[in-house]
Amino acid sequence: MKKTGLIILVAFLSACQHKPVNTKATFFENLSSLCGQVFTGYSTFxxxxxxxxxxxxxxxxxxxxxxxxIRVKFVVGENHSRTWVITQSDKGLLLKHDHRHEDGTLDEITNYGGWANENGTTWQQHFQADQETADLIPAAATNVWMLAFDPQSKVLTYDLKRHDLPRYQAKLKPK
Known part of the structure; x- marks a missing residue:
């Protein structure tokens, strides 16, 4: 009888153990839920x-x-040259900035960004500049971009820090 009780207790405790959440994969799923939506706003910094x-x-x-x-067209005023590209792979989560001219050709400064670091959550990720970015824009070698969505307020935040100091931020809400 004691052996059966112990087996039941072990089985119960095993079932209660929580598997760690893959915050990058869950962030990507959460961001994917915004597909088809349009957000508008202004720079806040x-x-x-x-x-x-x-x-x-x-x-x-x-x-x-x-x-x-996930491709997010980012329009600034009348300028339609920017797209954020968030890619999920076995290597992790990657944010790149695709810049194009009006005719669709690549801008000289394009494809900069970086990989998500370990400081993210299921609704917010931080992307540290990669080597491609450092080679393309040496001053941006310390850049960290942050993308976040608050499901309660519905606010989308895009943030950039350089040398750990605020450089740019925008807040947008559903259109």
Whole structure:
């Protein structure tokens, strides 16, 4: 009788153990749930009227999604040259910035970004500049981009830090 009770207790405790959450994969799933949605907003930092994005309407359009990639067209005012590309692979979660000219050809400064580090959650990830970025834009070698979505407020946040200091931030809400 004692042996049966012990087996039941071990089975019960084994069933109660929680498997660790893969925050990067869950973040990708959560971000994928935004596919087809459009968010609008404005820059919240820096508060500088001379900044390129100052006063311009920002639009983030979750336009294309697959099991491995999310493409978010990021429009600044009338400029449609930017797309955020979030890719999920065996190596992890990668954020790249695809910049194009009006005719669709690649801009000279494109494909910069980096891999998600270990500081993320299921609704927020931090992407550290990769070597390709450091080679392309040496000043951006310390960049860390952050993408976050708050499911309660429905706010999408895009944030950039350089040398651990705030450099840019935008907050957008569903259109």
């Amino acid at each position: 820096p508060d500088d009227p001379k900044h390129d994005f100052a006063g311009k309407l920002l639009v983030a359009n979750f336009s294309e999604c697959s099991a491995e990639e």
